[in-house]
Amino acid sequence: MNDAYLEQDGVDGYSTVEESGPDLTTMVKAVVGAVRRNWALIAGTIAGVVVLGIAATLLVAPRYRAQVRVLIEDQADQIIEGTDLQKVNNVQDTDRFLQTQVGIIQSRSLAQSVVESGKLDRDAAFFDAMGQDMPDADSLSELGGKKTLEQARKDAAIEALMDNVSVDLPPDSRIVSISVSSHSPTYSAKLAQLYGERYIDRNLDQKYNSSSYARRFLADQLDEARDKVTQSERDLNQYARAAGLIRVTSQGESGNEESVLSVTNTTLVQLTDATSKATAERIAAEDRWRTLANVAPLSVPEVNSNPAIATLLSEKAKTEAALAEEQSRHLDDFVTVKSKKAEVAEYDQRIGAIADSLKKTAYLEYQAALQQEKSLTARVGALRGDALKEQDRGVQYAVLKRVADTNRTLYDTLLSRYNQLNAAAGASSNNLTLVDRAEVPTKPYSPRLFLNILISLVLGIIVAAAVVLLREVFDDTIRSPDDVERKLGMPLLGLIPLEKDGDVQNAFTDRRSKVSEAFRSLVTNLRYSTASGLPQVLMVTSSRESEGKSTTARAVATDIALLGKRVLLIDADLRRPTLHRRMADQKATGLTDVLTGQKSFADAVHPTDVETLSYMSGLPVPPDPALILAGDGLTGFVEQARAQFDIVVVDCPPLLGLSDAALLANHADGVLFVIDASEFHRGAVKSALRRLALIKANVLGVVLNRFDPRVGGEDYSYYTNDYYSYGNKRD
Numbered sequence: 001m002n003d004a005y006l007e008q009d010g011v012d013g014y015s016t017v018e019e020s021g022p023d024l025t026t027m028v029k030a031v032v033g034a035v036r037r038n039w040a041l042i043a044g045t046i047a048g049v050v051v052l053g054i055a056a057t058l059l060v061a062p063r064y065r066a067q068v069r070v071l072i073e074d075q076a077d078q079i080i081e082g083t084d085l086q087k088v089n090n091v092q093d094t095d096r097f098l099q100t101q102v103g104i105i106q107s108r109s110l111a112q113s114v115v116e117s118g119k120l121d122r123d124a125a126f127f128d129a130m131g132q133d134m135p136d137a138d139s140l141s142e143l144g145g146k147k148t149l150e151q152a153r154k155d156a157a158i159e160a161l162m163d164n165v166s167v168d169l170p171p172d173s174r175i176v177s178i179s180v181s182s183h184s185p186t187y188s189a190k191l192a193q194l195y196g197e198r199y200i201d202r203n204l205d206q207k208y209n210s211s212s213y214a215r216r217f218l219a220d221q222l223d224e225a226r227d228k229v230t231q232s233e234r235d236l237n238q239y240a241r242a243a244g245l246i247r248v249t250s251q252g253e254s255g256n257e258e259s260v261l262s263v264t265n266t267t268l269v270q271l272t273d274a275t276s277k278a279t280a281e282r283i284a285a286e287d288r289w290r291t292l293a294n295v296a297p298l299s300v301p302e303v304n305s306n307p308a309i310a311t312l313l314s315e316k317a318k319t320e321a322a323l324a325e326e327q328s329r330h331l332d333d334f335v336t337v338k339s340k341k342a343e344v345a346e347y348d349q350r351i352g353a354i355a356d357s358l359k360k361t362a363y364l365e366y367q368a369a370l371q372q373e374k375s376l377t378a379r380v381g382a383l384r385g386d387a388l389k390e391q392d393r394g395v396q397y398a399v400l401k402r403v404a405d406t407n408r409t410l411y412d413t414l415l416s417r418y419n420q421l422n423a424a425a426g427a428s429s430n431n432l433t434l435v436d437r438a439e440v441p442t443k444p445y446s447p448r449l450f451l452n453i454l455i456s457l458v459l460g461i462i463v464a465a466a467v468v469l470l471r472e473v474f475d476d477t478i479r480s481p482d483d484v485e486r487k488l489g490m491p492l493l494g495l496i497p498l499e500k501d502g503d504v505q506n507a508f509t510d511r512r513s514k515v516s517e518a519f520r521s522l523v524t525n526l527r528y529s530t531a532s533g534l535p536q537v538l539m540v541t542s543s544r545e546s547e548g549k550s551t552t553a554r555a556v557a558t559d560i561a562l563l564g565k566r567v568l569l570i571d572a573d574l575r576r577p578t579l580h581r582r583m584a585d586q587k588a589t590g591l592t593d594v595l596t597g598q599k600s601f602a603d604a605v606h607p608t609d610v611e612t613l614s615y616m617s618g619l620p621v622p623p624d625p626a627l628i629l630a631g632d633g634l635t636g637f638v639e640q641a642r643a644q645f646d647i648v649v650v651d652c653p654p655l656l657g658l659s660d661a662a663l664l665a666n667h668a669d670g671v672l673f674v675i676d677a678s679e680f681h682r683g684a685v686k687s688a689l690r691r692l693a694l695i696k697a698n699v700l701g702v703v704l705n706r707f708d709p710r711v712g713g714e715d716y717s718y719y720t721n722d723y724y725s726y727g728n729k730r731d
Helices: 025-039 039-059 089-103 108-118 124-128 139-140 150-162 186-245 263-293 309-331 333-424 448-474 480-489 504-508 516-528 549-562 591-596 625-630 633-644 660-665 684-694 714-719
Strands: 064-072 167-168 173-183 248-253 255-259 432-437 493-499 537-542 567-571 613-616 647-649 671-675 699-707
Touching: 025 039, 039 448, 064 186, 089 173, 089 186, 108 150, 108 186, 124 150, 124 186, 139 150, 139 671, 150 647, 173 186, 173 248, 173 671, 186 333, 186 432, 248 309, 263 333, 263 613, 432 549, 448 537, 448 591, 480 493, 480 684, 480 699, 516 549, 537 633, 537 660, 549 567, 549 613, 549 647, 549 699, 591 625, 591 633, 625 660, 633 660, 660 684, 671 684, 684 699
Parallel strands: 493 699, 537 647, 537 671, 567 613, 567 647, 671 699
Antiparallel strands: 064 173, 064 432, 167 173, 248 255
């Protein structure tokens, strides 16, 4: 058995190669094989796509791109110190703020502002630069008259501008690039510059408009607050007048004017303080009087500290000293002694008079303090009642006063804010800065020939890969031994190589040629195709004509005959018989005469150069071959052939479109199916095999004829030169 058959996986137990899943090497080999088989299609597809890409590039009008660069800050400088009119973003919100600005740049409203400021909707050159037709009355009628011509042109200009504007904001950057492309370099620069300027102006206008709205809003609020303050003050005054409350205005600690309720409360507070002081003074005077009333005059500190008393005491001491001296020298009745005693008594009287005067003064002070305390206490009692009544009236007054104070505070706040907005209204600072102005581009950015060729090349490769993939998926061509098992599920019995010069006859007659070796390997495999060896009646057919079935039948019959078997080769293709031409017997009696009873079986059998090989031609050609093969004569004919020959090889017509092969297959022990590996079958092989399966024919296997190892893949490269030529070369 030849190696080709041994290498078929899962064929009747003959497999010697362990089945395994596809790996990377197998996939690569499959891809290489597909490329080799379809190299012309791949090259043509790639070339066609590249040519189309070049043609499209040359036909496309050049486009020019200009750009401006704008710096976006999330906080503008404050022109007026202390104002908080400009919103300050946190660091976390910076990215969101920048993306919002990008959205504003891409907005329709900004594009409309650019169109209106540049009057682009009235500029025919603008539409030419954008590659669009300027709407006219005819195009307006297509819209159904829903828009005016002016509106249609404006909408068209806005759409054209938006389609050709691109915004680029690099990561970690605050500089945004605004690009505008058109067919005109001048217009590209003009539109880009206009876009940047309108974006910056729009930002300032937005700030001014927002401030104007705030001023109008605050003015309305101020008018309302002023009315409320006036009314609340009026209500407060009317109630105070009706309640008899006197409002006294005083300066508070904070420097603001504060309103104190009434004089009654103030007087009550003052009298209460005075009463407290009078009580304290009365207690002090009473304590002083009680202390002086029951104490000896000279024991009173105030008496001793009195300068007059001190002088009198000093004089008295001197007089007592003189009295003592006189008494030491005279008796008590002495004049000088009496005189000194009289002086001492006078001093005592004077001192007592002064001491009594001091006590009386203390008593009088006590009485005065007591009277003052009683008077103040009575006055406080009277004012307390008045104050309590005023407090009752002051509850409503306090409510009205709080309302008035609240309205006044709101009014002051709104007035301050309004003055601040008025001061800052004309001093807005823009947080957008034009970094680079738009310059007129010197060369187009599109189309780029080299890039388009490269893209076309890649696209061509992709398209070619897709075409090859689809072709491989839907292609049922049998090109390699693997295809027989994978696509047909049939064992491969023979692998006949392709002759480069196409002279199969000469290769067949050369017993050492690759073709001859391949057919001998086929016969060897046929010997093991059934349990009993070679089938006695072997039918050779194919799906369609010119696939090499006749050559295969003749080669198999010859090789079996060379093994010593008595072999009969029958040309059963009654429509286009060829065996008689190969045997150089153009008038040989054949199968048609035997089946119709015109000739006997022996008369139709002819010898060949091989002693054990005989043949029977398909002559003469009948008008209705199917009718003859369907007759009863075919069964008897096959029985005669079985009886007289060891092996009968039947060369049958193609299966598709004809019923001849199906009729013959019912009488065969085995069918050998020939496939041309160099042709595209489009399902013909599978259809033919299905037809054989319907009649339950015993298909032994497949012969892959005209096999080209270069198309089959790397796994079959060893078939190219030396596989069937072992021993032909001499060292």
